[in-house]
Amino acid sequence: MGATGSIGSAALDVIARHPQRFRASVLTANTQVNELAELCRRFEPELAVIADAKLESALRTQIEAAGLRTRASSGAAALVEAAAGDDCDTVLAAIVGAAGLESTLAAARTGKRVLLANKEAIVMAGPLLLDALRIGGGDLLPVDSEHNAIFQCLPGGRPDLARAGVRRILLTASGGPFRGKKRPELATITPDQACAHPNWRMGRKISVDSATLMNKGLEVIEAHWLFGASAAQIEVVVHPQSIIHSLVEYNDGSVLAQLGNPDMRTALAYALAWPGRVDAGVAPLDLLALARLDFEAADLDTFRCLGLAYRALQAGGTTPAILNAANEVAVAAFLQGSLPFLAIAELIEATLDAQPGETLVNLGQLVYVDLTARQHAQRIMRTSFC
Numbered sequence: 001m002g003a004t005g006s007i008g009s010a011a012l013d014v015i016a017r018h019p020q021r022f023r024a025s026v027l028t029a030n031t032q033v034n035e036l037a038e039l040c041r042r043f044e045p046e047l048a049v050i051a052d053a054k055l056e057s058a059l060r061t062q063i064e065a066a067g068l069r070t071r072a073s074s075g076a077a078a079l080v081e082a083a084a085g086d087d088c089d090t091v092l093a094a095i096v097g098a099a100g101l102e103s104t105l106a107a108a109r110t111g112k113r114v115l116l117a118n119k120e121a122i123v124m125a126g127p128l129l130l131d132a133l134r135i136g137g138g139d140l141l142p143v144d145s146e147h148n149a150i151f152q153c154l155p156g157g158r159p160d161l162a163r164a165g166v167r168r169i170l171l172t173a174s175g176g177p178f179r180g181k182k183r184p185e186l187a188t189i190t191p192d193q194a195c196a197h198p199n200w201r202m203g204r205k206i207s208v209d210s211a212t213l214m215n216k217g218l219e220v221i222e223a224h225w226l227f228g229a230s231a232a233q234i235e236v237v238v239h240p241q242s243i244i245h246s247l248v249e250y251n252d253g254s255v256l257a258q259l260g261n262p263d264m265r266t267a268l269a270y271a272l273a274w275p276g277r278v279d280a281g282v283a284p285l286d287l288l289a290l291a292r293l294d295f296e297a298a299d300l301d302t303f304r305c306l307g308l309a310y311r312a313l314q315a316g317g318t319t320p321a322i323l324n325a326a327n328e329v330a331v332a333a334f335l336q337g338s339l340p341f342l343a344i345a346e347l348i349e350a351t352l353d354a355q356p357g358e359t360l361v362n363l364g365q366l367v368y369v370d371l372t373a374r375q376h377a378q379r380i381m382r383t384s385f386c
């Protein structure tokens, strides 16, 4: 899911290296129909889905012209059917944002192996996703580099932390492109500046999240649900080189870390091949060339989104979904040039203040909460920021 994106492309690179072992049997995209058709020519999937229904005929035309037997469909419901259907046993959830929630839940419910990159889904709906996994009986493997690292440093992947003797989880953060800068220097930041991540080439939404440190905030909530760690047990450490992808501290004083070059193919190969390992095409780590690894505290006064995410995690219920919705509205407005960089955190805080969280009950309620939070954020943006 999300085959045309940064994660989708990295995953297809790994898959193409192991034709005897993996097959991309379903491919989906949102609007990039020519790119999806090109992937169909290359990977010859059983099914291709374009979320934008207006583009289905263009997809069909290209598939037919190439003489492929790939079936084509479109729309949000087709994404869910593709994730739940018989054409695949593993689903890489790599759609960006809340748009990936329902297909991720559907994959979990039907017992697929779910490789989770779409962190917004677990932030919004952690308990619903864990319930769906229990019902389906499949596995959940974290793809997000930090969570993949933690998974690798824990015995048995996702154990009971107390029984495993885990004291803390240390999530590393690069600090983003504006590490070390103070608020007055961030007033006139452009989208291209915010998307120029120092270590990773990623989609524009997650790149902005890294620049505001909301990415790390979403990852704190993601770690809470994936590993059963409390907010107090999850600490963020800024590590500018992005070589240590995260660490687990045990109560005997041992700290285990996973290291590697910043290349998502490592995490994707691990998730695809688990419990084995396969070549990911990633260059070996050259410690002598690196020479040093640095660590510093996160600047919570400048990058206020991280504190807002901890607030949402502690509030629980639907509050993380409200945080996520407000962030998606704010980041989209920033990328369109209609909201200043520093107003992203202000808009999220104002939305959290305007909409109290509730106990999380089910998907229908969550969809309504998400919609309402987006409406609050849009209204606040119109009246206070534009």
Ligand SMILES: NC(=O)C1=CN([C@@H]2O[C@H](COP(=O)(O)OP(=O)(O)OC[C@H]3O[C@@H](n4cnc5c(N)ncnc54)[C@H](OP(=O)(O)O)[C@@H]3O)[C@@H](O)[C@H]2O)C=CC1
Pocket (backbone or CB within 6 Å): 001, 002, 003, 004, 005, 006, 007, 008, 028, 029, 030, 031, 032, 033, 051, 079, 093, 094, 095, 096, 097, 099, 117, 118, 119, 120, 143, 144, 145, 200, 201, 202, 203, 204, 205, 206, 264
């Ligand atoms: N990039 C990275 O290194 C990492 C990403 N992640 C997470 O993985 C997810 C994907 O990120 P990334 O690959 O960078 O994002 P990209 O923007 O590069 O790709 C997003 C993908 O989702 C598709 N998509 C977007 N909107 C919709 C929609 N409404 N319905 C269906 N499909 C949609 C896009 O299709 P189209 O191309 O047609 O627009 C594209 O295939 C995010 O949740 C991100 O936080 C996590 C860790 C690392």
Ligand SMILES: CC(=O)[C@@H](O)[C@H](O)COP(=O)(O)O
Pocket (backbone or CB within 6 Å): 144, 145, 146, 172, 173, 174, 175, 176, 200, 209, 210, 211, 215, 216, 264
């Ligand atoms: C590659 C990956 O997992 C991203 O989520 C990455 O972590 C972004 O880097 P920072 O958020 O640490 O800047």
Ligand SMILES: [Mn+2]
Pocket (backbone or CB within 6 Å): 144, 145, 146, 219
């Ligand atoms: Mn990450």
